[in-house]
Each structure stands twice: as C-alpha cells, then as structure tokens.
Amino acid sequence: MSHSQPIAGDFLSLLAEHRLEPGAPAASAAAPVQTQATTVFGFHCAEGVLMAGDRRATAGNVIVTDRVEKIIEIDCTSVLAIAGVPATAFEMARVLQTSFEYYRRSQLQPLSLPARVRALARLLRENLPMTMQGIGIVVPLFAGVDHAVTPPEPRIYFYDPLGAQFQAVGYAASGSGSGTIRSILSFQERYGQPRPSQMGLRDAVRFASRLLTTASEFDSATGGINPDTETYATVKLLKASGVETITDAQQKEFLHD
Amino acid sequence: MTEEPYRWLEAVANRREYVHEQLKGGTPVLAASLAEGILLLGVGGGQSKVFELFDRHALAGLGHPADIERIRQAAIDAAHVEAFTRAPEDVSLRRLVGFGLGPQLKTNFEQIFSAPFLVELLLAELGPEPGRDLFFRLHFDGSYQTQFGGVIVATSDAAAEAAAQKWLGEMIKSNTDRTQAADLLLQAWWRLAENKSFTEALPDEAARRAGWREATKGKEIEIGWLARQSSRPARYQAPTAAELGL
Numbered sequence: 001m002s003h004s005q006p007i008a009g010d011f012l013s014l015l016a017e018h019r020l021e022p023g024a025p026a027a028s029a030a031a032p033v034q035t036q037a038t039t040v041f042g043f044h045c046a047e048g049v050l051m052a053g054d055r056r057a058t059a060g061n062v063i064v065t066d067r068v069e070k071i072i073e074i075d076c077t078s079v080l081a082i083a084g085v086p087a088t089a090f091e092m093a094r095v096l097q098t099s100f101e102y103y104r105r106s107q108l109q110p111l112s113l114p115a116r117v118r119a120l121a122r123l124l125r126e127n128l129p130m131t132m133q134g135i136g137i138v139v140p141l142f143a144g145v146d147h148a149v150t151p152p153e154p155r156i157y158f159y160d161p162l163g164a165q166f167q168a169v170g171y172a173a174s175g176s177g178s179g180t181i182r183s184i185l186s187f188q189e190r191y192g193q194p195r196p197s198q199m200g201l202r203d204a205v206r207f208a209s210r211l212l213t214t215a216s217e218f219d220s221a222t223g224g225i226n227p228d229t230e231t232y233a234t235v236k237l238l239k240a241s242g243v244e245t246i247t248d249a250q251q252k253e254f255l256h257d
Numbered sequence: 258m259t260e261e262p263y264r265w266l267e268a269v270a271n272r273r274e275y276v277h278e279q280l281k282g283g284t285p286v287l288a289a290s291l292a293e294g295i296l297l298l299g300v301g302g303g304q305s306k307v308f309e310l311f312d313r314h315a316l317a318g319l320g321h322p323a324d325i326e327r328i329r330q331a332a333i334d335a336a337h338v339e340a341f342t343r344a345p346e347d348v349s350l351r352r353l354v355g356f357g358l359g360p361q362l363k364t365n366f367e368q369i370f371s372a373p374f375l376v377e378l379l380l381a382e383l384g385p386e387p388g389r390d391l392f393f394r395l396h397f398d399g400s401y402q403t404q405f406g407g408v409i410v411a412t413s414d415a416a417a418e419a420a421a422q423k424w425l426g427e428m429i430k431s432n433t434d435r436t437q438a439a440d441l442l443l444q445a446w447w448r449l450a451e452n453k454s455f456t457e458a459l460p461d462e463a464a465r466r467a468g469w470r471e472a473t474k475g476k477e478i479e480i481g482w483l484a485r486q487s488s489r490p491a492r493y494q495a496p497t498a499a500e501l502g503l
Contacts, residue, residue: 011341014334020342076489094341101491102337105309106330 009107011099012122022091035059038175039215039222040070040081042141042156042168043185043196045204048239049143049154051079052208054177054216055234056223057086066223071234075100076242077145078116083175084138084161088130092123092138113146117157117165124163131161139174143238152240170197177215177222184211205235205246205254227252268369276397279375280413283319285421285449287442288381289429290390290406294492295381296435297481298442300450300473307481309493311336311348313383315481319411320376320397328376332358345490350382354393354401363399373397379411383483383492387431412449420455421445436501439480443469443503478503 006013015021040053053070056063072080072093080096082089099119103111111119120142130136142157142165158172159165170189173181188207189195199207209225212233216224225232235246286299286306297317299306305325307317310332318325335357336348366373374397382391384405392409395401408425412418428441444462447469448455459465478498485492 011337014338015341018338020338075491098337098341102333105311105337106333108304108308 009103009111011102012095014102022095035064035086036084036176036221038083039173039177039181039212039219040083040141040175041171041173041178041181041185041208041211042079042081042143043171043204043208044154044156045196045199045201045237047201047204048237049079049156050201050204050208050235050237051081051141051143052212052233052235053081053083053175054212054223055231056221058221061220063223066229066231069234071236072097073236073243073245074116075104077110077147077238079143079236079238079243080120081141081143081174082138083140083178085136088127088136089138089140092120092127092140095123096120110147112148113144113155116144117142121159121163121165124159124161128162137161141172141174145238145240154238154240175222177212177219180215180218181211184214201237201246202254202257204237205251206257208235209233209251209255225251225255227255265369269367272366272369272373273398276373276375277413280320280377280397283377283413285410285412285418285446286317286319286379287408287410287421287425287445288317288379288392289408289425289433289438289442290387290392291429291433291435291438292387292431292485293435294485295383295390295483296438296442297379297381297483298439298446299479300443300446300476301479303477303479305479307479307495309481309491309495310353310380311340312345312490313483313492314348314350314353315381315483315493316378317381317411317481318376318378319413320374320378324374324376325378328358328362328374328378331361332380350380350391350393351403354380354395358395359399359401361399362395362397366398377411377413379409381409381483383485385485410445410449414449417449417452417455421449424455424459435482436503439498439501439503440466443473443478447472 006017035057042049042051051071055066055068057065057068070082074080074096080093100111139161145152145154156168156172157165171185213224216222232248232251237244288297297307297315299317308329310316339348376397378395380393384390388406390406392404393401410418410421425445429438444465480496482494483492
C-alpha cells in the first residue's frame, strides 16, 4: 500500500523512504566538550555471557551523572554495551531495537546473529564523519545468541570506532577503564581459580563488581560500586533462552555473601 | 462509463458483490479479551491468519493471503515508523486504523478499475485491564467498528458473525482461562466454518469439541496471545494448541 517498496525488512530503508533516517549532526570547532560514557565489558561465565558497565557519564573533568544505563537490552537475544558519546550511542541502540523487531515482525523470522552484528557495524560506519572529527565516537560491545549452532550459544563481539567487528573468545572490554579490566580478565582467565568462564551467576556478578571497583581506582571516568549511595553496576546476563537483568537488590545480596 | 453517477454506483455495488462472493470460502478468525490478555485464533496453514503487529497489537484476518499480507505490512511499517519517530507508547490502534488502514482501504475500494482488497480483519490492542482492550473490526471497504473488551469475530457473513459473537459473549466469562477460551473459540469456529446456526439448539459441549477436532485435522490452529503481564515491551506470543493443552 506504499508508493515505492523499501528493502524487505530493512527499517533504515523504510525510514529513508519517509525521509526520517537518523542524520549525523554537523560538527563545529566551537562544540562544547561532549559527554562520554565508560566503562563496559562482557565475559563468558558458566550460565552465558555477563555484560556489565559502570553508571558514570563525564564531560571533561565534570561528572555529569552516576545513573546512566550503558548495558541495553536490544531484544530478547541481544545486548548492547555502549562506551563513548551517549547521544550517538543511545540513538544507535534505538535504531537497532526498532530494526530487529521490525525485521522479526515483518519477515516472520528473527534476524540472524551475523546480520545483527553487521547492523551495528553499519551504524558505526555511518557515524564515521563524527568519529573522524573526534566527536560522537562510539566503541560498543555486542552480545547475541547464535541460533545457527545446536544448542544455541551466546557470543561476544567488539568493534573498532570505524565499524570493524571482531568476535571475542572469552571476554571484551571498552571505554577508558577497559585497560585495567582487560588485564584482570586476562590474568583471571589464565591463572585464576575459578576462571571467569567457570563462574556461576553469583560469583560472576561479584567478580564484575570488583572489576569495576578496581577500574574506578585508576580511572576517574569510571564510576565504581558504592553501596552507601545505592550505586551499583548495570549487569545483564545473556543466555540462550533470553536476557536476565541482575537488579541492584541482587547485586547487593551477592556482594554481601 | 463512470462519469455517470448511476453507472458508478452500479460499479461499486457490483464490486461489493464480487468481494462478498470471493470471501465466502474464507474461514473465520476470532478474538477474546481475558483477564490475563487477549487471545486471537484462526485455523490456517501456519502464519497465515494471526499476526503480531507491534508491542501490544495484533491482527487476524481472512481473505486472499496476498491482500492480508499487504495490509499487515502497511500496519507494521506505520507502527514502527511511529514508534521510532515518537515513542512505542504512541502507537495506537485508533490512529493506525482510523487514519491509516481505513482510509487506504476505502480509497482502494472506490477505485473501481483496480483490484479490490479481499479481506475481512480484526485488530486488537492490549490495554492495562480487560475493559480497556480495544478491538477494531475492519472491512474490505475501509469501514470499521470499535469495541472495548469482550469477544470479536470476523467472517464473510454478517448475520453469522453477530450470532457467534453473541454466543461467545455469553459463554466466555471474566474468569474464563486461556485454554477454556481457546476451546470455546474453536467450537464457534467449527459452527461458522460448517455454516451451522447458533440460534437453533446447539449440540452438547462434547459434540462441539469433537466437531472442531475433526474439522481441524490436517490444519494448523493458529493462536496469538497478547500477555497483559510481562517484563518485556513485546507482549505477543504464538503458543501452539498443544502448549495450551487443547
């Protein structure tokens, strides 16, 4: 019933048909210091993939808020972790959420994991002018369930700012505190007992909280865990059966065990 | 021919008759508002009668599969563009049908040199409580009726549709569960599909149940469920008849 047909199931081409595609704003040398959000990471644990992030957003040396949600459930089989400029990253998350659901409903089948991974790469490529100018940069992590294997398995992907995608074997981290977190994850995976991939949910959440606390000691842009102010991480567990949010109350309970 | 008003009216009347004739072979679709959600049901070849449109919206229809598909696609496109440009909460059936599908179907129906849509549809919007569940009964010519809660049926025969709706309204109570409701919808489906009356004495429940079981052999019972309580925005599920214990 429309005048011209967009690519079947492609939400961005539908938006383009209506001239509603999200556009990149023009950069200006006089632009204010942009808000940044760090730090996020994901690792395989015994129950699936655990994705976690601190809740701090900064602009230069200013802490904008300690209540940002950087781990975003895109749909019941994929999770996005954002590091970089929230304005761009949240818009990417919204595009992905609508695109994946649009494809599933219109084509009567879910989008495959490779297509989901590329959809995010495409958004990063389209953000290239903002990235090259040093503003609007986003370096996300993505976790999705691969239904092409039996039984279905969750997988982690990381990206470079230009949109290249890589599959992480055990873990991935992004943002200003990621160096510390990758070092600890590497050490724990090689020498630790238990290894992150062997940890149950309770241990994995406790480990994730401690990773963020350690990162916050070396990086002022990473918010740590502060039970006194009820500030906890954002934690989601991606399993083959779906996404589970680990609430503040659960984190509090796990940390006090 | 159409520059004369009488000829135009005659052409539209012929077109109406043609659509009615084409729709006669279609089997009904039904929906019921229950305490825990909205149940939609049809019997077809799998993914051919009952569809998810958006987070709290679903569609069921009978008619030509290609026409159902075009309307389904138009509704999905409109809902997702609306959700993206405004918010998912702004997607409403009233605007989708009243300002989108209804006028488009009417325009198409009155363009007498193009093929008409061969469809009869019902659309459902899940509310926070059964009394605020909204149904639209949308016809091939773009006309529609709205209804809050209760039971709704779409067939090609208005009298049979009204009788089935009345019977189901009496049978499905506020405490009827999903499986009982699906069983009753299937009993009504069987009576309608076999062109049997609801006004004469109905066979007993066991016979009605045996009737739909026999009539659905080799076919797929398509069920859509909009769950009222869920932690996820997308409320639509497609349980199988076996999962409902039918």
